[in-house]
Amino acid sequence: MISTVTTGQPSMTMGQAPDNCNVPNIVTYKTLSWVMIGEFVLGLPLNLSVLYIFIFRFKFWKNKSVFLFNIVVADFLLVACLPVKAFHYRNGLRRSDDNTVCKMMLFMLFLNRGASIAFLIILSVDRYFNVVHLGRRNFVKVLKKSPQISIIIWLLLLPLTIPTMLKTFECCNSHGRTNETSFHDVTDTFREIVFFTQILIPFIILVYCTVRIVNRLRKKTVGEKTKLRRAVWVVMSVVVVFSICFLPSTIARVVLLSVRLLEKQDAENIVVQIYDGLMVLSYTDCLLDPLVYCFCNSGFKDAYISTFCPKFLQERLLTSYTVNGTGGMTTTTTSATRTNSLPIL
Incomplete structure (x- = not known):
């Protein structure tokens, strides 16, 4: 096991979190804990108010907004995890020393990220077909009419999320540790593949849809541009969410794994703080997603404004x-x- 810099915390005994799960700098993580508390304080009422609008005012099941509602559900999974995560950071741990709690937290965070990305990309693809291939059969529009499709999407995410429950994922970054077994190594490798592909592939799709919609906007006459501009705002809002919440932590993850495999402990102690900080930044998707709802459906925006x-x-x-x-x-x-x-x- 690679040792880490001590932080005034007592050494972990058998059955508790190993040393590499201690925070390398207690001040940094206490600051991050306050950031997460702020995200929770802002995110909980915001998402509760959004949920109220979707159910009681906007009636999402009648307005073909089932996918937007599923993003709200995914955000609630994230908001529920923030107080627990903040508690661990304030106590000098990057994860819980209880394996059950650790695995449940990882499961919830992986599921939230996967669901948020899946439904955001579906919305962008829907706008792409409505604008670039107008008049052709839009399979996404057909999917929006069936609530059962959303259940299927959640079920398809489970095979990508359940591996977090199979083996302790030490501090969310165990890959590269010297004591890995073959099973542990395969499990961690699969997790890393899931982590990167669920960001990079959707981002490529998102960029493609955005470029095509913008090009379509340039070719249209003045009278047709209003609808196209709205479509551009939708995909651009999703780009903003990706650029702020998902891409920075993904890049930091690459750097962290590279440093660990090179066994540069001093550099790892610095990079791991940057990575955890960017992961905390990624949790702001529960605050930014309502912008996507407003751009996707002006009726939701007007209902929210008139209510609150x-x-x-x-x-x-x-x-x-x-x-x-x-x-x-x-x-x-x-x-x-x-x-x-x-x-x-």
């Missing part, structure tokens, strides 16, 4: 309100060429 924003902000954010004949409410926005009415359920 003060009156003086509503007047600024929503141009005017008109009540339709069925007793519902619509938001009317006026441009130089046309007027668009967006329903609020």
Whole structure:
């Protein structure tokens, strides 16, 4: 076992977390714990309010927003993990010294990441087909009409997530340790493959969809550009989520594994702090995803504003309100060429 720099914490005894799970710098991790507490304090009410809108105001099952609702569910899995993770960091541990808790945390975090990425990419692909291949059969639009598809997607994620339960994944980065067995090495290798492919492949798809939609926007006439601009904002919001939440930690992961395999302990103590810090940054996806909801469906945005924003902000954010004949409410926005009415359920 490669030793690490001590931090004033007592040495771990048999049955507790090995030394490489101690934090290399207690000040850094206490700071990160406060960041996670802040993410939890902001993320819990935000996602609760989003959940309320989706169920009671927007009625997601009637508005073909099942995939957006699944992203909310994935974010709740993440928010639930933040207090536990912050507790461990404040106590000088990068993971729980209870193997059951450690595995459950890893399972939840892997599942959240996989589900968030899967449904975000599906939304981007849907916009791609609606814009670039308009008129052709859009298989994503067919999938959106069937809630059972979402259940299938969650079930397909399990084979990629369950390996976190098979063998203790020491400090989320055991690959390269000298005491690995063949089984342990295969399990860790599979985890690393999953970790990188679930980021890199979707990002390539996302970049492709974005480039094609932007090119399509440039070729369209002025009268057709409003819908295309909205599609660009959707995919660009997903790009922002990827660029802030997923790509930095993925790059840091590559550096961390490289340093570990070279057995440069001093460098590893520094890189591991950067990696854990960027992982904490990745948890902000529970705060950024609502931006995607707003760009994907203007009806959700208007319902959220009308429910939670003060009156003086509503007047600024929503141009005017008109009540339709069925007793519902619509938001009317006026441009130089046309007027668009967006329903609020």
